Amino acid sequence: MNRWLVIRLRQPGLSFRLDLRAVAIIAILGLLTAGVMVINIGLGEYPISPPDVIRALLGTGDETQRFVVQTLRVPRTLVAFLVGGGLAVSGTILQGLARNPLAAPEIIGITAGANLAAVMVVVFITSISITILPFAAFAGAIAVAAVIYILAWKQGSTGSRLVLIGIGIGAIAHAVVTLALAEGDIYQVTKALTWMTGSVYGKTWEEFWLLLVWLAIFTPMAFLLSGQLNVLRLGDDVARGLGSRIEWERGLLLLTSVALTAGPVAVAGPIGYPFGFVGLMAPHIAVRLTGSAHSGTLAVAAMAGGLILVLSDLVGRVLFAPVEIPCGAIAAAVGAPYLIYLLYRSRNV
């Protein structure tokens, strides 16, 4: 059976198709995410029951609860969702471009590049507003992506070569970070180290809006380019034969992917680095759920990535309560075994 929902308009001339299964999965993931968010918001030193959380969200109910929910806890969980969603879309693009399931931003050094630049800013340029952090992280990630592109992609490249070169460059970036941490002022280094664990603890509305604007530019770009990505997934020759300007389109997609890693990393730190977590796992989950590495995967991966991070934030908070474990640590604890599982399962990565 054809499971495509076709939408066509004559005025303006418009037509596209949606994978019905993907639409259903997105709806389910959205509901799950909302549920986990409500639980997450309710937890803490000042516990609030889920019905009260919903009341507070709607602007009714107790004033203290409203303040705790709306000002303190909602931005945190929303930031977690955005971070997860951004990383997931970034990973889906990279894995598609490289045609390799290991090509996650955390693994091929994109996160490491963003991390390096951000740590440099935090350690050495102390008097700086957080608004510059996404741009520094973006610059770092772009620099790494450019080096990888030149070394691995210029002559047409295999996915495994890209992954290996990426791991090498990530290691270099990490070495420089270690050097910076050893040389820097102790107060700044502590700040950088905390940031490097990756956490959404204490995120404010300011950071939420910052990230939202950033993602609002690059996520639509990713979706607009999803047709191009699908064609590139068939290999360079087929893509070129179908009329894709592969260098240009790959460049645009790479840029989008890098931006979608840089923004989240700038706000929440290099979550899951260097094992790969959301950017590695969410695309795989999307493929499992939709049954296909094709239509709808971008959106499903975004929802799955958001859910994963909101969930790991929740787990980090309840696991050793009242001590909070940053979601970055949870990410690493899950990401590393998953990476080993991936390597074990696939003989030809």
Added chain:
Amino acid sequence: MATLRAEALSLAYEKTMVIDGLQLAIPTGRITALVGRNGSGKSTLLRALARLLKPQGGAVFLDNVSIFTMSTREVARQLGILPQSPSAPEGVTVRELVAQGRYPHQRWLQRWSKDDEEMVERALVATSMTGLADRPLETLSGGQRQKAWIAMALAQETAFMLLDEPTTFLDIAHQMEVLDLLYDLNAGEGRTVVMVLHDLNQASRYAHHLVALREGCVVAEGTPAEIVTEDLVRRVFGIECRIVVDPVAGTPLCVPVGRHGTVERSDDHAAGLVGMKR
């Protein structure tokens, strides 16, 4: 009628010249097979005809316009290329793959027009893949998978279809199925087919026009009946052979002579068979 030809074409990989100053005109509306030994430049030539390889010199002309001056999308609406052993990502269904063939016809807001849908269905019917349309590619046999790729190229709706060794890695039954399908597409819809084939006998049977290549040069071209001779096979493949008439198709059939397994030479083919019994 659309035309495709190469003019003083020179092709190289890195610094190694593979083809130097080649002239070739593809007969429109016919099936052309490129044959030759491994490394004779036949796949290289096909890739250049499909603008996958940029020439060092000369040009490929599609309707008298050099394809490297056209937009790649414009070329894709007139010329489809199926490279050797293409691969699709995990889980992609036959229908999704075939729909990719519509890519050069789609625009930002027109992603799935009525035409797109119809052409995909037609391509599925033409390749008799309708029943398997919703199966993921990796669950199909090699022959079915190759037919799915051909269906994708069909959905592209091009006057020219170029295929690089479409029968490689297929068993004999699937080889015949794929070649019969291409023959039908040519006969029924008048598409010009250009393919690289390994098997000279299959090429002789299924192609109207043969182009024999050796070391990047066209040694001979013409209908199989005209050009396939013992001398040509010696020059192109460097082997001794006997040419007999294919008892099924009536086309030339090349029977190679190796160093072993040969009975005494007899002018009469039937006598040879008798000799074998002895």
